Amino acid sequence: MTVKTEERHAQLELCIPYVFGRLNPGNRKQFEAHLTTGCEQCSGELSGLYGAIALMPLLLRQEAPPSGVRQRLLSRISSKKPDQPRNERPTPQREKIAPPAAQPGHSWYLYATIVLGILLNIALAIWVNQLVGTTASRSVQIADLTSELHKKQEVLDFLKAQRIEILPLAGVDVGSGAYGKLLLDPDKRSALLQTASLPAQSEGKQYQLWALKEKKYFSIGVFDVTSEKVNIVRVMALPAGEKQDIEGFAVTLEPKGGSVQPTGPVQLRSATR
């Protein structure tokens, strides 16, 4: 398909909204169709734009994900094979070697060998299957333990901070006896939450920690409360901006995965600054 020069220039204007995901479906489809024509101007423009905006994440403080993520990833991919390139010629598969057909005159030990071979293969398959099952189960256990160890290490690392501010959180329902403490590291802009006597969340629910800033709530993260009386939650990042701007903190009970804004009852609350 030939594209006129003027049209290319017009399409060039769509590159920025396209990169930011701001074209409506119709225009997007049209633009992508244009790209398939091999317009070098637009491809070059897009390449530059993608390269430019990929700099944005570098402005954030680098932080490795918890070690459990790697374990879960490796266990997830272990059962999958990467896709092969579409244009690559399929590797010629070896022709399956069929057992020789019984021919008149073949001796009985030929049949015995085939039967024995089949039985051995079945036994081997069962053994391998069991071995894979055991290995997978051990891998999950190791991943869980590693994740737990990482969490503990994270807490210890957090406590090494030079400055830590402690902010008490009081239970809204006085009769529940629930309380908490928020340990804040102002230098790393992270927080460690400890709660006590919060009731274990019901199915499909999770607790969520919020920061109140300019009268708006910002999610810091969701967490689970186990049956333990004292629960230490992992280190979480504080929202961007000056810490002094944070007016207070609150813990609410939300649907699993958290909410954009608090929807459930407040369980714990800090004094408002």
Added chain:
Amino acid sequence: MQHSAFVQKQQHDREDAELLKRVQRADQRALSSLYDRYAPVLYPFSLRMTGSPEAAENLVQDVFGQVWEKAASYTSHHGSVYAWMVALCRVKAMEKIRPTTQKRKGQEDEGTSPRGSSEIEQKTAVAETIVTLKGYTEEVRNSLRSLSKLELRLLELSYYEGQSQSDLARMLRIPLGTIKAKMRRGIQKLRQVSAQEAK
């Protein structure tokens, strides 16, 4: 003159391309190496986009899972492996955080429809970008100091939160024309830094 960190970064790009070829051959250690390099960048990026550590962890897993499965869809004309992964991560994050907004605003001409399934976006996610090289990251940060606070804020709101320019104009009570001009200038400055490393 090229900064040494930019030269190092180009070396990283070559190594990444090699690692990705090994991933195509189902080499888990190669994926692990890519993970070591880029997870510390993609995790805070995911955290910034989703606002939740759990969702960010899942997102990082999804991105590297996709790298594992779709490594073959990457070719040299996609640009650096890092830029490709950042594009994958953003697309997946937008799929997670914007499904309802996408439907609601999808008809706006400058609407909020993330191109989640857009193969072309992934294919054209070119760029020699950065990574875990601390020196390089520092140089990028220094270079980006030329962005004004407003330019950076607009880019962040648009890039991380998918805000449209008209939303930004309403929210910040700034004329739409000014928003467009500031964003263009911000993007232009980013491009200058990006072009510097590509030299």
